[in-house]
Amino acid sequence: MEGEFVSRNKFVFKFRIILLIFTMLVSAYLFIHSSVFNLTQLEVVGNDKVSKEEIIALSGLAPGINIFEFDEVNCAQAIEVHPMIKNAEIERKLTQTVSIKIDERQVWALIPYDNLFLCIDDTGVCFDKLNYGPIDKDLIITIETMPERVNLGQAVNTQATDMIRQVWEAIPPEEQQTISQIHYQNQDNTIKIYTIKGTEVRFGNLERLDEKVRIFTQVIQIENELEGKDVLEYVDIRYKGEPVLKIKD
Numbered sequence: 115m116e117g118e119f120v121s122r123n124k125f126v127f128k129f130r131i132i133l134l135i136f137t138m139l140v141s142a143y144l145f146i147h148s149s150v151f152n153l154t155q156l157e158v159v160g161n162d163k164v165s166k167e168e169i170i171a172l173s174g175l176a177p178g179i180n181i182f183e184f185d186e187v188n189c190a191q192a193i194e195v196h197p198m199i200k201n202a203e204i205e206r207k208l209t210q211t212v213s214i215k216i217d218e219r220q221v222w223a224l225i226p227y228d229n230l231f232l233c234i235d236d237t238g239v240c241f242d243k244l245n246y247g248p249i250d251k252d253l254i255i256t257i258e259t260m261p262e263r264v265n266l267g268q269a270v271n272t273q274a275t276d277m278i279r280q281v282w283e284a285i286p287p288e289e290q291q292t293i294s295q296i297h298y299q300n301q302d303n304t305i306k307i308y309t310i311k312g313t314e315v316r317f318g319n320l321e322r323l324d325e326k327v328r329i330f331t332q333v334i335q336i337e338n339e340l341e342g343k344d345v346l347e348y349v350d351i352r353y354k355g356e357p358v359l360k361i362k363d
Contacts, residue, residue, distance in 0.1 A: 153179045153212055160216035164198050165350040169214060172196060173204070181206050197241040197267035200313030222279070223253040225270060227260055238266050239277030253282065253293070259300040278305060280320060284327045292334050304352070311337050311347065326351050333357075 140160035158166040170176075170219055173189045193202035193214065201217040219235040224244070226232075233242040234255075243266070257274050264270055278296050285293075295308040307315040307330065315333055329351045336359075337346060346348060350358040 136191045152210060153177055153181050154210040155212075157207075157213040158216065159210065159213065160218070162218055164196060164216070164218065168196070169193055169199075169202075169216060173202075173214060175212060175214075181208075181210065181212055194253075195267075197239070200235065200237075200239075221252060223255045223275075225255050225260075227264060230290065232264060232270060234270055234275060236279060238272050238279075240268055240270050241266060251291070254289075254295045256295060257299045257300070258298060271298070271300075273303065274300070277303070277320060281305060281307075281317065281327075283325070284323055285330065289331055289334055292337075309334070309337060313337060314348040316348060316350040316352050322354070329357055 134209060152307045156170055158169050161169060172193045174192060175189060189204050190202040195201055196216055199216060200219045203215040205213040207213055219241040221233045222236040223234055224231040231244040232240045233244060236239050255278055257271055278298060292309050293307055294310045304318045306360060307317050315330060333349050345362045347360045347362040
């Protein structure tokens with residue numbers, strides 16, 4: 115009899131514990147999904163060119179929605195559909211606020227295309243098109259073979275823009291100011307750099323990058339020394355050894 119009594123007490127104790135846990139879980143669920151956590155304020159930070167209203171509309175968020183009842187990853191991806199937006203992050207702020215952090219694409223270079231200029235960021239994505247010439251000494255890129263159509267949000271020849279970006283970042287800022295254009299040749303995946311004084315620097319590919327950048331710096335020095343005298347037509351630094359220079363006739 116005593117054993118049965120002890121077993122019954124253990125059963126009752128376990129049942130009460132399970133009931134308590136269940137009650138706590140149900141209470142927590144009801145509390146989380148109560149109006150206490152209904153969205154009342156949406157913050158948008160980091161945006162400049164894209165309006166707050168447009169970003170919120172893309173997110174699908176609206177006042178009254180429970181802040182725990184949406185997928186922040188899906189909302190961020192919906193916002194990133196906008197060609198001007200590079201990255202979006204959603205942050206819940208208890209109890210009724212959601213913050214949307216925006217990273218907009220910035221002009222890294224311009225590509226002349228079909229009487230327009232394509233604005234691309236440092237990942238090569240086209241996010242805007244201009245019908246007027248470059249401003250603020252934007253880097254100009256030309257690509258030998260372009261797609262028949264370039265849509266906003268589309269990457270423009272990732273291989274070309276990635277190669278040019280690596281070369282551009284390796285060149286010191288002072289020498290960057292002497293560059294008027296960088297051209298990519300699809301046939302052999304090489305680039306040429308044109309200086310503002312008209313010298314064509316046959317740079318080639320990314321092999322011996324540091325060495326080529328040093329030679330390019332020397333080319334700029336030679337240009338300055340030849341000021342008012344001879345003018346360089348081209349300098350070929352594609353291959354090992356001494357660069358090949360040609361003076362204009």
